[in-house]
Amino acid sequence: MSSLLAALTDASQSVPTSVPPSVPETASHLVAASAQPSGVPDVGGGEAPPGSNDLLKVLRWVAWTVTALCVAGIFGVAARMALDHSRGGGREHARGLGFVLGACLLVGAASGIVGALV
Secondary structure (H helix, E strand, C coil): CHHHHHHHHHHHHHCCCCCCCCCCCCHHHHHHHHCCCCCCCCCCCCCCCCCHHHHHHHHHHHHHHHHHHHHHHHHHHHHHHHHCHHHCCHHHHHHHHHHHHHHHHHHHHHHHHHHHHC
């Protein structure tokens, strides 16, 4: 793979990037022009659009509600464990607790995940 990349790099460097006015553009000229790195655009910090405070308020409410549901889910699993203790159904409770704790991890890491992707 690296030899293919080296051959492509050598070929792109040997193709002239300027085209004389009498010669129409060919595919090799287009490849040579597009092979040059353009760099990563700098989008800066940006600023929030007007009216974004209301959207952020709704997102905070959703985050609070989901966090409350995660706590309620842990309480629900604990209640089922207490009621079904005599029946010996430990695997179902461990699975339910695993799902609830996975949801808690997603809620806690949501802003970090989005920050890493953006």
